[in-house]
Amino acid sequence: xxxxxxxxxxxxxxxxxxxxxxxxxxxxxxxxxxxxxxxxxxxxxxxxxxxxxxxxxxxxxxxxxxxxxxxxxxxxxxxxxxxxxxxxxxxxxxxxxxxxxxxxxxxxxxxxxxxxxxxxxxxxxxxxxxxxxxxxxxxxxxxxxxxxxxxxxxxxxxxxxxxxxxxxxxxxxxxxxxxxxxxxxxxxxxxxxxxxxxxxxxxxxxxxxxxxxxxxxxxxxxxxxxxxxxxxxxxxxxxxxxxxxxxxxxxxxxxxxxxxxxxxxxxxxxxxxxxxxxxxxxxxxxxxxxxxxxxxxxxxxxxxxxxxxxxxxxxxxxxxxxxxxxxxxxxxxxxxxxxxxxxxxxxxxxxxxxxxxxxxxxxxxxxxxxxxxxxxxxxxxxxxxxxxxxxxxxxxxxxxxxxxxxxxxxxxxxxxxxxxxxxxxxxxxxxxxxxxxxxxxxxxxxxxxxxxxxxxxxxxxxxxxxxxxxxxxxxxxxxxxxxxxxxxxxxx
RNA sequence: GGUUCCUUGGCCGAGUGGCUAGGCAGCGGUCUGCAAAACCGUGUACGGCGGUUCGACUCCGCCAGGAACCUCCA
Numbered sequence: 143x144x145x146x147x148x149x150x151x152x153x154x155x156x157x158x159x160x161x162x163x164x165x166x167x168x169x170x171x172x173x174x175x176x177x178x179x180x181x182x183x184x185x186x187x188x189x190x191x192x193x194x195x196x197x198x199x200x201x202x203x204x205x206x207x208x209x210x211x212x213x214x215x216x217x218x219x220x221x222x223x224x225x226x227x228x229x230x231x232x233x234x235x236x237x238x239x240x241x242x243x244x245x246x247x248x249x250x251x252x253x254x255x256x257x258x259x260x261x262x263x264x265x266x267x268x269x270x271x272x273x274x275x276x277x278x279x280x281x282x283x284x285x286x287x288x289x290x291x292x293x294x295x296x297x298x299x300x301x302x303x304x305x306x307x308x309x310x311x312x313x314x315x316x317x318x319x320x321x322x323x324x325x326x327x328x329x330x331x332x333x334x335x336x337x338x339x340x341x342x343x344x345x346x347x348x349x350x351x352x353x354x355x356x357x358x359x360x361x362x363x364x365x366x367x368x369x370x371x372x373x374x375x376x377x378x379x380x381x382x383x384x385x386x387x388x389x390x391x392x393x394x395x396x397x398x399x400x401x402x403x404x405x406x407x408x409x410x411x412x413x414x415x416x417x418x419x420x421x422x423x424x425x426x427x428x429x430x431x432x433x434x435x436x437x438x439x440x441x442x443x444x445x446x447x448x449x450x451x452x453x454x455x456x457x458x459x460x461x462x463x464x465x466x467x468x469x470x471x472x473x474x475x476x477x478x479x480x481x482x483x484x485x486x487x488x489x490x491x492x493x494x495x496x497x498x499x500x501x502x503x504x505x506x507x508x509x510x511x512x513x514x515x516x517x518x519x520x521x522x523x524x525x526x527x528x529x530x531x532x533x534x535x536x537x538x539x540x541x542x543x544x545x546x547x548x549x550x551x552x553x554x555x556x557x558x559x560x561x562x563x564x565x566x567x568x569x570x571x572x573x574x575x576x577x578x579x580x581x582x583x584x585x586x587x588x589x590x591x592x593x594x595x596x597x598x599x600x601x602x603x604x605x606x607x608x609x610x611x612x613x614x615x616x617x618x619x620x621x622x623x624x625x626x627x628x629x630x631x632x633x634x
Numbered sequence: 635g636g637u638u639c640c641u642u643g644g645c646c647g648a649g650u651g652g653c654u655a656g657g658c659a660g661c662g663g664u665c666u667g668c669a670a671a672a673c674c675g676u677g678u679a680c681g682g683c684g685g686u687u688c689g690a691c692u693c694c695g696c697c698a699g700g701a702a703c704c705u706c707c708a
Contacts, residue, residue: 175708188708229706314703320636321704365706387708392637394707417708424700428707463657464647469640469701476646479658486657489671518648526648530656537673544665544673605667612669623671630671 147202149383150467150522152391152414153313157522162382163412168204169381170196171373171411173390174267176213177248178229180436181255183420183472184387184427186457190570191417191466192385193261194523197568209376210264211369212252214245214271215352215362228362231351241352242271255437258454260570266376270368274354277363277371280405281342289404293333295345295359299400301338308403313414314392340397342367366397374402374410384411388418389426417466422447424471435472449474452481455574459484462525462569483533488573489632490536491561493543500548506538508553512560525569532564545626589620593629596622 147160162168172192175185192210199206214230234241256263270277281297284290289304290297301310305318321338341364346353353360373381379402386395395414402410419426427434435445443451452460460480464470511534518527535557541547549557565571592611599607612622615631623630 173708176706182708184708186708191708314637316637316704323636389703389707392703393705419702419708421701426702426707430706460646468647471646473646475644475658479646481658483657493672524648526657527655530648533656540672541674546673600667603667609668616670621670624666624669625672626665632671 147198147520148522149413149415151412152416153411155315158413160382160413162204163380166203166205168199168206168383169377170199170206170208170383170385171369171377171381172208172210172264172384173369173386173394174211174213175252176229177245177252178233179248179429180438181248181252182427182434182436183440183457184434185252185255186259186437187420187461187466187470188385188387188417189256189261190259190458190461191523192415193570194462194466194525194568195383195385195415196262196264197570198519198523201563201568207266207377208264209266209268209373211372212245212249212267212269213365213368214242214249214269215274215368228350228352234351245271251438258437258441259458260454260572262570268372268376270363270372271352273368273371273375274363276375277367278343278356280367280371280374280401281363282357283405284342284401287404287407289400290342291335292358293335295361296333296341297343297358298334298339299342299364299397299404300335301340301400302336304400304404308400310400311396313396313399316392316396340364340366340393342401366394366401369394370398370401370405370410373398374406379406380408380410380412382411383413383415385415385417388416391416418469420472421469422472427472447474450478452477453574455571456481456484458569459487459571462571463529465522465524465526467522484571487529487532487536487565488571490539491565491573492632494539494558494561497539497542497549497554499551499554500542502548502550504550504553505548506542506553508538508549508557508560511535511538512556515560515564519564519568528564528569532561535561543625589615589631593622593631597629 148157149160150156151158160168170192172189175181189210192208196206196208230241230244233239233244237244239247253263281290284299285292285297288300290299301318304310311317311321318338322336343356343358343361343363345359345361350362352362354362373384384395384398399409399411421427422433422435425431425433433447435447437454437457439445440448440452440457441454443449456477460477461470463480463483511531515528515531518524518531521527538547538557542549592615596608596611599605599611615622619633620631621633623632
């Protein structure tokens, strides 16, 4: 086991060899979604990225504890509308539901979508609303350490004071002076010492539905707090990797660092990893820009920018074909290319299963292929390169089948294991059967019978009949492939 | 305005100081009764202008265009 897993650490702005705090174990925390509306393409990108990390760490032999939270406390002030109402409550009011009903509904959708994308569920999925006491405890410890102050029933983090001792802005590459001169002055900040101070605990206005009692009065926790608290609770005061979207780098993750450090006197996270955004026509996909596509819309094709439906695996493959730190631009053309490429990869996987060893020595180098592929994954999870090498494997498989290359029994076994490991276990791609399932034996029997008739017709040079069978099967979604070993069929 | 980043062939998307990324599409061929599939072959790509260098798409500077963060966001 010579190779080392290298990951890009946003904190140091460079690639570093992954060294776990505890040998053989890895602690991973990823910021989960706020469940107040449907999951979208951006969620797919983030959670597929860290699913790849989770799967790869597992593949490398680490016992991984993967914590991904659900943000179900509506602490997000609605600045755009200017109502000061949190998003969950607003949704609840609009749809005449309990806030927790809203949360449950979208959490269910999120889980279903993630399952469809073959994203492995995390080891622990804690909810912010279930950790109010712990959050209050952290507020108290930050207060006790002198890095926060109470003001009119709310508690704010004292950024300036923290910065005197530590470094606020180290993750996002800012310094407090810049932040000072560039922070917008918003209304209602009079109770803060400085505009860049952020809320740890916020006093609830009388109409605020999601509220909890505290020693500072009824209120709710600040957004940044839950991740500091829950990561500490389940992964310890210090843990290996914290992930999330690039957009969370500031202020969310910066504030997390400040909170953890202020409460415990040391930093919690060793490696910060951030996935880049998905853009649509070159622009970030965002609710506020009105250009976001939900996963359900993607899977059904029900969105005006979509020319067709795209399957979950197509989306997954599309995302894995770009490096996680690059932006990836959505387009129908790109998605269609991914769909076809994925089809070729998966049908090679099928072919591989049916391959038999050739006589004599291999003419292909399976080991070299494996080495190159794993080297790519070791290099900051370079999935596009790994996939490029996989396609070399596809060529290899097809050439063996066509009789242009030879493979020994041992190599064939190695190739099979390699493909299963990389394609299925690490990249998390699976075969998608078309909806028509059930009655498979009858179906197969019928099709095989038709193919027999076609073979006979061909033998009699009855092209009309043979083409009629081919076209007819084609029309109901069965594709015929004539190979040297006779006709084969597959579902389109 | 501040901070950071990007600009690769028809499309998407890796990467490197001199050596073929890959996918999709296209073109030519093999196979086929014809197709499809598969296989083989095929593309003188690196925003513009300077500089460093024996040599730059890759390093430096400037310019142009675009993006992200600075406000909720994956």
